[in-house]
Amino acid sequence: MKESISKSILRVDSRKKIKGEAKYISDWKFKNLLFAKTVRSIKAKAKILSIELPKIPAGFYVIDKNDVPGVNRMHTVVSDHPIFAEDDVQYIGQPILIVVGPDREIIYSIASQIKIQYQEERTLFSLEEAEERSTVFTDYHYKKGKPEKAFQHAKLLIEDEFSTGYQEHVYLEPQGIAAEFKKGTLFVYGSMQCPFYVKNALLDTMNLPDNKIRVVQTVTGGAFGGKEEFPSLTACHVAIAAHKTHHPVMMIYDRSEDILCSTKRHPSKVRYKAAIDENDQVIALDIDVILNAGAYNGLSPVVLQRGIFSATNVYNIPHLNVRGRNFMTNSVPSGAYRGFGAPQTIFSIEMLFYNIAVKLGIDPLEYKMRHLLKKNDPTCTGGQIHEEVKLPEIIKKVIGKSDYYNKLKTNKKYHGIGISLFLHGCGFTGKGESVISGKIILNKNKDIVTLKVSSVEMGQGAETSLRKIVAYTLEIPIENVVCEKVDTGLIPDSGPTVASRTTMIVGGLLRQTALEMKERWNKAEILDVSKSYKHPDYLHWDDNKFHGDAYPVYSWGANVAEVEIDPITYELTIKKIDAVYDVGVPIDERTLKGQIEGGIAQGIGWATIEVMELENGKLKQSNLTDYKVPTSMDVPEINCCFISNPYEFGPFGAKCAGELPFVGAPPAVAEAVANALKKPINHLPITPERLMEIDNEN
Amino acid sequence: MKIEFYLNNEKKKIDIEASIRLLDVLREDFGLTSVKEGCGEGECGACVVLVNGKAMNSCMIPAGSIIGKSIVTLEGYKNTDRYKAIETGFMEAGSVQCGFCTPGFVMATESLLNQNPNPTDEEIKEGLSGNLCRCTGYNMIIQGVRLAIRKGAGLW
Numbered sequence: 001m002k003e004s005i006s007k008s009i010l011r012v013d014s015r016k017k018i019k020g021e022a023k024y025i026s027d028w029k030f031k032n033l034l035f036a037k038t039v040r041s042i043k044a045k046a047k048i049l050s051i052e053l054p055k056i057p058a059g060f061y062v063i064d065k066n067d068v069p070g071v072n073r074m075h076t077v078v079s080d081h082p083i084f085a086e087d088d089v090q091y092i093g094q095p096i097l098i099v100v101g102p103d104r105e106i107i108y109s110i111a112s113q114i115k116i117q118y119q120e121e122r123t124l125f126s127l128e129e130a131e132e133r134s135t136v137f138t139d140y141h142y143k144k145g146k147p148e149k150a151f152q153h154a155k156l157l158i159e160d161e162f163s164t165g166y167q168e169h170v171y172l173e174p175q176g177i178a179a180e181f182k183k184g185t186l187f188v189y190g191s192m193q194c195p196f197y198v199k200n201a202l203l204d205t206m207n208l209p210d211n212k213i214r215v216v217q218t219v220t221g222g223a224f225g226g227k228e229e230f231p232s233l234t235a236c237h238v239a240i241a242a243h244k245t246h247h248p249v250m251m252i253y254d255r256s257e258d259i260l261c262s263t264k265r266h267p268s269k270v271r272y273k274a275a276i277d278e279n280d281q282v283i284a285l286d287i288d289v290i291l292n293a294g295a296y297n298g299l300s301p302v303v304l305q306r307g308i309f310s311a312t313n314v315y316n317i318p319h320l321n322v323r324g325r326n327f328m329t330n331s332v333p334s335g336a337y338r339g340f341g342a343p344q345t346i347f348s349i350e351m352l353f354y355n356i357a358v359k360l361g362i363d364p365l366e367y368k369m370r371h372l373l374k375k376n377d378p379t380c381t382g383g384q385i386h387e388e389v390k391l392p393e394i395i396k397k398v399i400g401k402s403d404y405y406n407k408l409k410t411n412k413k414y415h416g417i418g419i420s421l422f423l424h425g426c427g428f429t430g431k432g433e434s435v436i437s438g439k440i441i442l443n444k445n446k447d448i449v450t451l452k453v454s455s456v457e458m459g460q461g462a463e464t465s466l467r468k469i470v471a472y473t474l475e476i477p478i479e480n481v482v483c484e485k486v487d488t489g490l491i492p493d494s495g496p497t498v499a500s501r502t503t504m505i506v507g508g509l510l511r512q513t514a515l516e517m518k519e520r521w522n523k524a525e526i527l528d529v530s531k532s533y534k535h536p537d538y539l540h541w542d543d544n545k546f547h548g549d550a551y552p553v554y555s556w557g558a559n560v561a562e563v564e565i566d567p568i569t570y571e572l573t574i575k576k577i578d579a580v581y582d583v584g585v586p587i588d589e590r591t592l593k594g595q596i597e598g599g600i601a602q603g604i605g606w607a608t609i610e611v612m613e614l615e616n617g618k619l620k621q622s623n624l625t626d627y628k629v630p631t632s633m634d635v636p637e638i639n640c641c642f643i644s645n646p647y648e649f650g651p652f653g654a655k656c657a658g659e660l661p662f663v664g665a666p667p668a669v670a671e672a673v674a675n676a677l678k679k680p681i682n683h684l685p686i687t688p689e690r691l692m693e694i695d696n697e698n
Numbered sequence: 699m700k701i702e703f704y705l706n707n708e709k710k711k712i713d714i715e716a717s718i719r720l721l722d723v724l725r726e727d728f729g730l731t732s733v734k735e736g737c738g739e740g741e742c743g744a745c746v747v748l749v750n751g752k753a754m755n756s757c758m759i760p761a762g763s764i765i766g767k768s769i770v771t772l773e774g775y776k777n778t779d780r781y782k783a784i785e786t787g788f789m790e791a792g793s794v795q796c797g798f799c800t801p802g803f804v805m806a807t808e809s810l811l812n813q814n815p816n817p818t819d820e821e822i823k824e825g826l827s828g829n830l831c832r833c834t835g836y837n838m839i840i841q842g843v844r845l846a847i848r849k850g851a852g853l854w
Binding site for chain 2: 008010011013014015016017018019020021022023024026027169170171172173174219220221222223224254255458459460461590591593594597598599600601602623624625629630631632633635637638
């Protein structure tokens with residue numbers, strides 16, 4: 001029992017999944033079930049003049065804005081997305097109404113006969129145009145030190161601009177949700193990350209009292225942020241339909257519908273102005289981050305916050321002037337995606353440092369290391385790095401494993417090696433954790449301990465990790481620790497399953513609670529112990545000025561990527577990734593490795609082959625034939641290891657890990673490509689076409 | 699159209715439109731929900747079943763084309779010793795995360811090993827390249843297959 005917590009155990013959920021016995025929402029059966037299909041806008045911006053319905057056969061229904069019992073807006077950070085369109089539409093794919101009935105073919109036939117007349121209005125698609133027309137949703141600003149003065153005294157000024165594209169989550173299980181009323185209580189079942197987000201949305205839209213709504217998470221086939229806020233919308237659709245029809249209603253998206261209208265990673269532009277002093281040191285940065293939020297703001301403001309608070313990455317820059325803006329465009333709303341704004345800015349600053357180093361004739365890694373944050377340094381928002389920064393050890397390890405310098409020196413053209421350094425702020429940004437104040441309950445009934453948490457298993461291994469934390473603390477077999485069903489009627493709100501917060505925050509609460517339970521173990525056969533999260537006292541944050549500790553602690557890492565480019569076709573092959581991380585203490589090495597390898601694979605997908613573009617407001621990629629994600633042939637050998645750096649407030653010293661690997665891979669690959677071509681790489685994805693252009697530029 | 703075929707080694711007769719996807723027949727008419735729909739266009743492999751022993755995407759097969767053929771889904775396959783070896787391999791290697799792609803990978807692994815009992819890593823990658831996984835990055839699935847080969851020595 002006293003084995004290290006990091007030693008891998010078998011995942012508790014794997015056998016059922018391998019056998020094909022795990023029941024995802026599309027596998028659920030309901031009596032008298034009706035299906036639902038959404039009719040969507042085909043215009044990017046228009047007034048709806050009229051909607052003409054065909055004759056609707058008995059037993060079929062059309063449900064729209066007039067059927068919403070409560071607020072016709074999806075509850076989230078900015079509750080601006082209509083559940084059903086009202087008088088206008090703002091993007092192609094926006095839901096206008098749903099057709100519901102017992103037979104899918106008839107539903108499709110009805111949907112295809114609905115005639116909607118639009119009056120088209122002036123559209124807005126690109127970030128450039130949005131900037132020109134100032135369609136700003138959110139405009140943030142923060143400052144550190146005296147940037148104006150630093151810029152005046154700089155020896156050298158360097159400006160650079162970076163951009164990144166859309167990314168689709170491609171969770172293998174498309175969005176799916178169902179609703180039914182049982183004795184006056186609304187039950188919503190579905191694939192989701194945040195049962196209480198869904199519940200809050202239903203409270204607003206369904207106009208039902210708190211105790212009449214229950215949200216049940218079903219086995220979730222991948223999410224990556226794509227099932228953070230989006231299921232709140234579909235949940236309202238099926239709930240309204242169940243309310244109107246008095247039947248259970250299920251809505252399962254097919255892949256092309258999912259790609260058309262679900263949230264995406266924000267396309268970005270990041271502009272840097274760097275002030276460099278006589279010692280070649282970056283003393284000040286002026287940073288301008290802009291994100292394409294799409295037609296509605298939704299939770300884009302918090303994505304932007306993480307983006308701008310990550311914009312100096314692992315570097316200590318004394319003077320900063322940082323602006324971040326979300327722009328409205330007539331396109332599908334962007335939303336949560338693993339990394340949450342940080343991948344865009346961290347790619348940008350890694351390439352900025354590389355570009356500056358090349359310009360100054362300094363070895364890029366050495367140049368980056370001259371600026372590294374260390375313990376007690378101020379963060380970009382004027383907080384403090386409270387933990388030991390083990391980057392020097394991480395870097396030493398990763399360059400040793402990868403033979404970095406040797407390969408850097410001997411590489412011929414079209415062969416490249418690159419290194420990225422990165423961090424990820426653990427848990428919610430700013431006051432987020434205090435506001436949510438996640439609650440958990442541990443119940444003991446004789447030998448069995450039940451965890452009551454709202455953190456969901458969505459593939460990342462949360463159930464295994466959380467049960468393991470409790471079992472190891474109580475020194476009982478993991479089989480005696482079970483998870484309560486994720487049903488908002490049975491569990492407290494421990495917060496959403498997002499922000500790499502599950503292991504560190506919820507796991508940390510479980511560890512404290514289990515320690516308390518252990519002390520009282522022999523005093524009662526049946527025992528409930530509960531706890532709510534309290535932010536450690538040493539942390540300070542001013543949400544108006546964006547000043548203080550944006551995160552309680554950070555996880556850190558370095559990646560080395562090796563690439564080869566075909567000189568004729570410009571096909572890019574990533575040969576190997578070496579990766580070293582400080583995530584505090586791994587809770588389960590194999591589960592963690594799964595997060596690392598999967599995160600890297602998604603990161604290199606975004607950096608290289610995942611192209612998603614708008615043409616007149618319409619996504620050019622509409623299925624998995626057009627939108628390519630890495631296959632087993634595309635993912636290189638990945639060697640990862642961890643260095644220990646226990647965090648006082650994390651369970652067994654654990655910090656965050658889920659998003660970190662995504663953040664690190666793209667800049668390592670981009671730098672390797674830059675080295676291979678001896679040209680800067682300022683845009684992702686790096687497609688063969690772009691590589692050819694870059695190589696042929698003078 | 700009347701269609702006779704073998705499903706998990708049992709003879710079945712159904713009366714169904716010839717153009718209906720095998721995927722729908724299996725899930726809806728026979729309740730075999732291990733067969734998953736991930737894309738509906740033959741790109742992701744979540745709906746892979748064995749047709750006369752070979753892995754095929756059931757979303758791309760019209761029911762009319764399966765007359766007289768043998769269809770095996772995971773529901774039938776999971777009682778075999780070969781399955782057990784794959785299960786153990788996948789569990790021990792951490793090949794499973796969200797699990798939605800997993801049944802397809804199990805069936806694709808069977809098809810691969812049936813044709814080539816001793817594949818190299820490259821051959822495993824190629825053999826599984828018709829199946830998408832967004833969680834693992836594949837390497838831990840490939841290790842799972844390698845472990846399955848060891849555990850199930852002599853079975854293929």
